[in-house]
Amino acid sequence: DVKVTQSSRYLVKRTGEKVFLECVQDMDHENMFWYRQDPGLGLRLIYFSYDVKMKEKGDIPEGYSVSREKKERFSLILESASTNQTSMYLCASSPPGRREKLFFGSGTQLSVL
Amino acid sequence: QKEVEQNSGPLSVPEGAIASLNCTYSDRGSQSFFWYRQYSGKSPELIMFIYSNGDKEDGRFTAQLNKASQYVSLLIRDSQPSDSATYLCAPLGSSNTGKLIFGQGTTLQVKP
Secondary structure, three states: OOEEEEOOOOEOOOOOOOEEEEEEEEEOOOOEEEEEEEEEEEEEEEEEEOOOOOEEOOOOOOOOOOOOOOOEEEEEEEOOOOOOHOEEEEEEEOOOOOOOOOEEEOOEEEEOO | OOEEEEOOOOOOEEOOOEEEEEEEOOOOOOEEEEEEOOOOOOOOOEEEEEEEOOEEEEOOOEEEEEOOOOEEEEEOOOOOOHHEEEEEEEOOOOOOOOOEEEOOOEEEEOOO
């Protein structure tokens, strides 16, 4: 089974803190994604990566950055957390040639106070 | 206009009935369409996809696509309480980045 592991299930941070959300997949997938999910707004793509060292902005990249130094790991960074970044963050990966076949991690519920 | 529109529901059906979940999309260039199911408190999982106009059946699930009307639907026959979940419609965008565009989802409740 594909396993996408997110480092924390729940996280509470203060406004202005730098926040790292880690995601690791064990299926040698090239493609990795970060989404946030908010009630009434659905799943929104923040950043994605189709290869190591490669990153592309999604639909809502403002306030976020990412790092992909190794194929299996994709990190989301909130440079200076704000209350409007309180959300459920979902990492996903997909196999080569099947970018749409997403395997999601269990999510990180981030609260910024 | 939203890129992908779904009625948020909840859609309530009795056990054994047919549940019909509908989705419209704005990108005329979309060629592939995906349905993800998300149980409460869990992450989405892919359950169906369709590329061609018409119907595609997989067990109790049927995906229907009408590209001219920019309309895709998911039918669940013999609905079970275990089908209670939120169903996300996701066309694949026509840009070369190949991104899925998720709708907000329709919450289905199957009552015993």
